[in-house]
Amino acid sequence: MTSFLRISLEKIRRMTFWTIVFWIIMALGLTATAIRFTQGLGAATHLSDKFPWGLWIGFDVLCGVGLAAGGFVVAATVYIFNLDYYKPILRPAVLTAFLGYLLVMIALFFDLGRPWQFWHPMIMWNPHSVMFEVFWCVIFYTTVLALEFSPLVFERFKLEKPQKALHAIIVPLVILGVILSSLHQSSLGSLYLIVPEKVYPLWYSANLPYLFFLTAIAVGPAMVTIESFLSSRAFKREIELPILAKLGKVTAVALSVYLVLKIEDVVNDHLWPYVFTFNLEGILYWAEILLGVIVPIILLTYKKTNRSAQGLFYSALFVVLGFILNRMNLSITSIEHYAGVNYFPSWMEISITLMIVAAGFAGFRMAVKYLPVFPEKKETEKPLNKPFDVVEFIGDKHEHATVLN
Amino acid sequence: MQHYGILIDTTLCIGCYACEDACAEHWGFPKTDVHELSATKNTTVLTEGDTYVPRMCMHCAVPTCASVCPVGALKKTDDGPVTYDVSKCIGCRYCMQACPFDVPKYQWNSANPKVSKCDMCRDRIAAGKKPACVEACPADARVFGTLDELKKIAESRFAQNPGNYYPQIYGIKEAGGTSVLYLSSKPFVELGLKGNLPDHPLPSLTWAVMSKIPNYVFWGGTLLGGIYWITNRRKEVREFEAKLEQMEHNNPSRRIPNHEQEN
Ligand code: SF4
Ligand code: SF4
Numbered sequence: 001m002t003s004f005l006r007i008s009l010e011k012i013r014r015m016t017f018w019t020i021v022f023w024i025i026m027a028l029g030l031t032a033t034a035i036r037f038t039q040g041l042g043a044a045t046h047l048s049d050k051f052p053w054g055l056w057i058g059f060d061v062l063c064g065v066g067l068a069a070g071g072f073v074v075a076a077t078v079y080i081f082n083l084d085y086y087k088p089i090l091r092p093a094v095l096t097a098f099l100g101y102l103l104v105m106i107a108l109f110f111d112l113g114r115p116w117q118f119w120h121p122m123i124m125w126n127p128h129s130v131m132f133e134v135f136w137c138v139i140f141y142t143t144v145l146a147l148e149f150s151p152l153v154f155e156r157f158k159l160e161k162p163q164k165a166l167h168a169i170i171v172p173l174v175i176l177g178v179i180l181s182s183l184h185q186s187s188l189g190s191l192y193l194i195v196p197e198k199v200y201p202l203w204y205s206a207n208l209p210y211l212f213f214l215t216a217i218a219v220g221p222a223m224v225t226i227e228s229f230l231s232s233r234a235f236k237r238e239i240e241l242p243i244l245a246k247l248g249k250v251t252a253v254a255l256s257v258y259l260v261l262k263i264e265d266v267v268n269d270h271l272w273p274y275v276f277t278f279n280l281e282g283i284l285y286w287a288e289i290l291l292g293v294i295v296p297i298i299l300l301t302y303k304k305t306n307r308s309a310q311g312l313f314y315s316a317l318f319v320v321l322g323f324i325l326n327r328m329n330l331s332i333t334s335i336e337h338y339a340g341v342n343y344f345p346s347w348m349e350i351s352i353t354l355m356i357v358a359a360g361f362a363g364f365r366m367a368v369k370y371l372p373v374f375p376e377k378k379e380t381e382k383p384l385n386k387p388f389d390v391v392e393f394i395g396d397k398h399e400h401a402t403v404l405n
Numbered sequence: 406m407q408h409y410g411i412l413i414d415t416t417l418c419i420g421c422y423a424c425e426d427a428c429a430e431h432w433g434f435p436k437t438d439v440h441e442l443s444a445t446k447n448t449t450v451l452t453e454g455d456t457y458v459p460r461m462c463m464h465c466a467v468p469t470c471a472s473v474c475p476v477g478a479l480k481k482t483d484d485g486p487v488t489y490d491v492s493k494c495i496g497c498r499y500c501m502q503a504c505p506f507d508v509p510k511y512q513w514n515s516a517n518p519k520v521s522k523c524d525m526c527r528d529r530i531a532a533g534k535k536p537a538c539v540e541a542c543p544a545d546a547r548v549f550g551t552l553d554e555l556k557k558i559a560e561s562r563f564a565q566n567p568g569n570y571y572p573q574i575y576g577i578k579e580a581g582g583t584s585v586l587y588l589s590s591k592p593f594v595e596l597g598l599k600g601n602l603p604d605h606p607l608p609s610l611t612w613a614v615m616s617k618i619p620n621y622v623f624w625g626g627t628l629l630g631g632i633y634w635i636t637n638r639r640k641e642v643r644e645f646e647a648k649l650e651q652m653e654h655n656n657p658s659r660r661i662p663n664h665e666q667e668n
Contacts, residue, residue: 042513049443049510052498080629082636113496113511113518117476120495124476130611131499132475133618175629179622193610194469194503197601209614335502 022358029355032348036110044348051335055345058331060107060353062188063324064100065138066212069220070227071097071145072181073250079174088240089247091152091373092231093224098145099363101138103356110352130190137184144177152371185216192330200334201274202285205265211258218254219323221247222296222316229313237374245307251319252300255293262289281337284329292322409485409530410584411539411547412555413459414562415596416569418546420457422450427541431526444512447523448538451597456589458596459547461538462487462508462523463576464584467606470500470509470522478520485552485584486525494520505580505602525584555586562588581606 036044047054074093077086109115121135147166154163166173189212192199205211225244232239266275274282296318305311336343345353367373422440425448429436434445442449448461468487471479478493479500489509496518501509512518526536534540539549548558559574575587580602587598594600 038516040513040515040518041511042515047513049501049513050507052501052511076629080633080636082633082640084640111497113498114494115496117493117495120476120493124478124493126472126475126477128472128608128612128615129475129499130615131473131497133615135475171633175626175633178629179625182625183618183621187614190611190614191499193614194473194607195505196603196607196610197505197599198502206610 022362025351025354025358028347028351029358032352033110033355035348036352041111041113044346044352046343046346046349048341050339050341051343053331053335054343055332055349055353056107056111058328059324060356061104061111062327062331064104064107065188066185066216066219066323066327067223067320068097068100068104069181069185069216070224071100071148071220072141072178073217073220074224075148075174076178079171080178086243086246088374089224089228089243092227093220094145094148095152095364095367095373096223096227098142098149099360099367101142101145102363103360104138105142106359107353107356130187130193134184134187134191137180137187141177141180141184144173144180147173148177152367152373156371181216182213186210186213188212198335198338199330200281200337201269201271202281203330203334205261205269207261207265211261214254214258214261215323215326218251218258219319221251222319222323225312225316226320229309229316231368231374235368235374239309241307241309241312244309244312248300248306248312248315251316252297252306255297255300255319259289259293259297262293281329281333284325284333288322288325288329291318292325296322407484408552408584409525409549410464410552410555410586411461411525411536411549412558412586412588414546414548414588415456415458416588416590417544418450418457418459419544420450420452421543423541423543424448424459424538424547425450427537428523431529431537442508442510444510444519444521446510447521453595453597456591456596458598459538461585462525463506463579464523464525465505465580465606466582466584467580467608469503469505469580469607472608472611473499473503475499482527484527484530486527486530487522488524488527489520489522491519496520503607505599505607552584552586559586559588578604581609 032044041047045054045056070093074086074090077083078090109118112118121132122139126132148170151163151166154160154166186209189208189210192204193206193208196204225247228239228244231237265271275285276282278286296315299305299311299315299318302311305315332343425440425446426436428434428448429446432445432447434447437446439446440449440451442460448459451458451460464481464485464487466481468479468481471477471481471487474494475497476493476495478490478495479487480490481487498511498520500520501507501511509520509522511520526534526538529536535549539547548555550558556574556577563570563572569590571589571591571593573593575589575593575598576583576585579599581604587593587596589596592600
């Protein structure tokens with residue numbers, strides 16, 4: 001009894017800790033927001049004429065979009081390759097992607113100098129601009145994600161008609177989603193094709209679009225893995241280990257192809273001197289390649305680590321951190337070198353980014369709480385709270401209905 | 406249409422900053438002693454060693470800034486200047502990131518910010534006048550005219566004073582050519598002008614990828630559709646066989662003909 005009490009006290013303490021952290025982030029973020037929108041980007045950020053793109057583009061947009069790639073990878077696996085085996089992770093993956101893209105758009109609102117005109121690319125076209133293409137893909141793909149996500153809402157409120165209508169169009173929708181994703185994931189890399197003399201040679205490549213696409217394919221499943229691992233703890237679910245092990249293989253393959261292309265760049269573009277110059281850029285390059293590419297490939301092919309939850313979790317963590325490092329290196333480290341400036345984000349840039357990330361976590365929690373995100377949940381715990389009961393019941397009924405059809 | 410441009414002869418520039426002041430007056434900017442391009446300075450005179458180097462937008466023939474702008478706020482006009490339209494701009498600052506000459510500058514401390522860059526005094530040109538900086542230059546270091554005229558002037562200056570010049574015009578081939586041309590007494594990199602730009606316009610680097618998109622969408626869609634069709638068919642067959650087996654298992658005496666199954 002006493003131990004039980006102690007545990008719940010401990011729980012409360014941890015809960016309040018995170019709640020307090022959450023509200024501190026929110027308070028700082030909102031203060032920064034007010035300053036950003038009343039006094040302009042200069043007052044809120046450390047951006048300058050020499051360094052026009054910082055943390056919000058480098059992290060919030062370039063990383064945000066990539067980290068949400070799990071959505072299209074898993075949707076393609078389930079719907080286009082008809083591998084029902086992966087269904088249990090479909091919904092969390094689509095949910096993350098949907099939230100991710102919403103957050104990217106919010107971040108863009110902060111970063112755009114004239115956000116009230118954000119819709120202009122809809123009517124003012126410039127098909128030569130990569131940014132224009134990214135804009136359209138992101139708008140379309142977020143719509144697609146909203147539709148892919150909507151069954152959860154329909155199911156929750158027992159709306160059968162729209163559910164059926166959606167079921168009828170889901171395959172073309174997913175195909176559209178995959179095309180849009182592959183386009184803008186790679187285009188984020190194409191953004192830098194036009195500045196060959198500004199990007200540090202180790203990160204410039206005519207293959208940038210392909211490199212971006214491959215890393216997105218690698219990091220998407222890694223994010224799904226991390227999320228499954230963490231949410232299995234937080235929500236006391238069983239972890240989908242065999243599925244995650246297979247996803248790990250996808251990551252390993254994508255990273256291997258990526259590594260080959262990176263080596264090809266070194267050989268073709270004669271980058272040896274840069275590779276073996278251990279300045280800041282050289283060290284960060286090695287960190288990225290070793291920790292973010294080679295270590296995870298080894299972990300994911302080595303038998304002991306590629307089928308244990310811990311092993312998969314840590315390899316996914318390496319992939320994600322390596323991915324973030326790669327995007328930051330391209331967008332920040334290499335431009336810093338060119339411009340000859342030192343950029344470190346201001347507290348306002350950081351707290352707005354944290355606020356957006358925190359909003360994402362909160363959104364995920366809410367969705368899991370009120371929507372059937374994990375419908376196939378096994379009951380391993382004591383009686384559940386209300387929303388989960390409803391969810392499970394509806395989930396079962398739906399399963400039934402499809403079988404009958 | 407005439408293609409206008411400006412020839413900058415760094416061998417003649419005396420560093421009097423008259424052009425800076427005239428430019429500031431034209432735009433309504435304050436006159437300052439800070440000699441670098443900024444949101445309130447569309448032309449400036451830099452000091453590189455013993456040489457004064459006037460700088461401004463190069464008005465590229467195929468401008469990188471106009472190519473990257475998602476809303477077409479930056480445009481190459483028929484008569485030469487590259488112009489900016491704030492009413493379209495969304496403030497993404499891709500133009501600043503992409504310009505090979507780092508020209509566009511930003512009003513960082515405004516909640517309603519603009520990009521700022523030289524427009525070759527387009528309104529003055531339309532009114533039959535020279536750009537403000539050219540008119541103000543007392544040393545003939547800035548010359549206004551059509552590109553053909555400017556090239557001829559450059560050639561004649563080379564011919565008159567061969568010892569004075571490094572025998573090339575900067576801006577003929579850099580990044581596909583620019584409407585602002587430079588003359589110098591030494592290699593241009595020593596003036597802080599980039600020597601590592603390709604001879605072709607930079608937008609062709611992105612266009613090589615962008616132009617493939619329609620094809621990609623078509624073939625990608627077809628391929629994915631095909632994959633779906635095959636895997637779905639396989640799944641149906643698998644399910645059907647499983648059902649069949651199940652039925653045979655339940656009722657071994659009765660073999661079910663195929664067509665009955667399909668209903
Ligand atoms: S110099 Fe820069 S701003 Fe000027 S036209 Fe060329 S790309 Fe545009
Ligand atoms: S900041 Fe404005 S002018 Fe520059 S690329 Fe973006 S939308 Fe175009």
